[in-house]
Amino acid sequence: MVALLQSLAGRKPTPPTLRYQSFLFPQFKNNPIKGNQIKLPKFGLVDINLHREIPQGFSIKGVRVVSRCRGTKWFVVITIQADVSIPDTPSFGRAIGIDLGLIDLVATSDGLTIPRPKFFVELQSELKLLQRKASRKKKGSKNWEKAQVKVARLHHKIANTRKDFHLKTAHIICDQADSIFVEDIDFRVMAKGFLGKHSLDAGFGQFRDLLKWVCWKRGKFFAVVDHRGTSKQCPSCGSEWDNNLSIRWHTCDECNYSNNRDIASAEVICNRGIEKYLSDHWGTETAY
Structure with a gap:
């Protein structure tokens, strides 16, 4: 001792x-x-x-x-x-389904697609350079602390840019409809797969949470539906097709329906949302 x-x-x-x-x-x-x-x-x-x-x-x-x-x-x-009560927004009006993906961050049942920006990937080389410089500094020194601050600020910039894009995209979606439906996927499982880095860079979970908040703020109805089978079901007749990720355009052998894979999935999500939430209010739309 x-x-x-x-x-x-x-x-x-x-x-x-x-x-x-x-x-x-x-x-x-x-x-x-x-x-x-x-x-x-x-x-x-x-x-x-x-x-x-x-x-x-x-x-x-x-x-x-x-x-x-x-x-x-x-x-x-x-x-x-404040001592006020805010009622839940009921399901009403024009409905759309949202499919989230790595090629297009958002694909709606109306045919709108928004490409996914690569926030982290585009700055990955710069971040790697800063981390390499920081690793060469003596831990605890002033130069080491300055290098750590530069790394932290770049991470902060990436997170802020991603959140800003998510908020703007959520408002664009809320401009399109009154009732919005999204899949109930556990995105934490996706983040552990072979595309984990890109899934985390897309920030699917954050976008869904922000979309829910923007819908509440703007008086829109938001709900999640069962995600199972949305990518391999025909939105027109309900028959199943091959769920191969390399196939980006689906054509149904039963009814000859043909559309982009992600848009078709969004239509299935919309159909499930209408069936579950809008069956009693279908036909009451907001004029645009």
């Missing part, structure tokens, strides 16, 4: 690592926002970039301070509440 203490005594202290990336202030008696500042317990007044005013009738429930890019970017997430 004495030898161990003597060996440790000669070592230089290493900088502490941050165990958490956020901390929460759960309760506030009064409004902590004073102009462009927020008053946090034990911190006092902190300057913030308040991008919108707190709506009338809402009170601040809690404040979470979030750190990004190894402590070089800080955000304040304010949770507000």
Whole structure:
């Protein structure tokens, strides 16, 4: 033990690592926002970039301070509440089905296709170069920390670009219909397959969650349907065909229906959603 203490005594202290990336202030008696500042317990007044005013009738429930890019970017997430009840949006109006894929991120039953941007793949070489430079620095040194910040900022840029594209795409879809149906796939299983990197880069799970939120925000109906067999079923007659990924155009031998594979899958998803949710409201559409 004495030898161990003597060996440790000669070592230089290493900088502490941050165990958490956020901390929460759960309760506030009064409004902590004073102009462009927020008053946090034990911190006092902190300057913030308040991008919108707190709506009338809402009170601040809690404040979470979030750190990004190894402590070089800080955000304040304010949770507000009001004593109101928001009813669930009923199924109504014009319906579309959404098929998610690696070639086209979105294919709708109406024939709209939106190609998938390769957010991570396009910047992979730059990220690899930054990580290689960081690995050559002495761990704990200032140059090592600067290199880690550059890597974290590039990851942050990729995530922000992907989320921005997902939000804009969700609004485009909400412009097309009143009821939107998506498959109930567990995308975590897809991420473990041989196309895992591309599945994670596409961010299917994040897009589905954001689409659900945008639908709620805009008063659109959102629901998921059974994903089994959507890629090998004819949307016209219901017969099954070969589920080969290399076949990008399907032609039904029974009814001669012919269409793009992803659009055909979206039509099957739409049919299942109409059958499950819209059977009592079919025919009531919103004028565009």
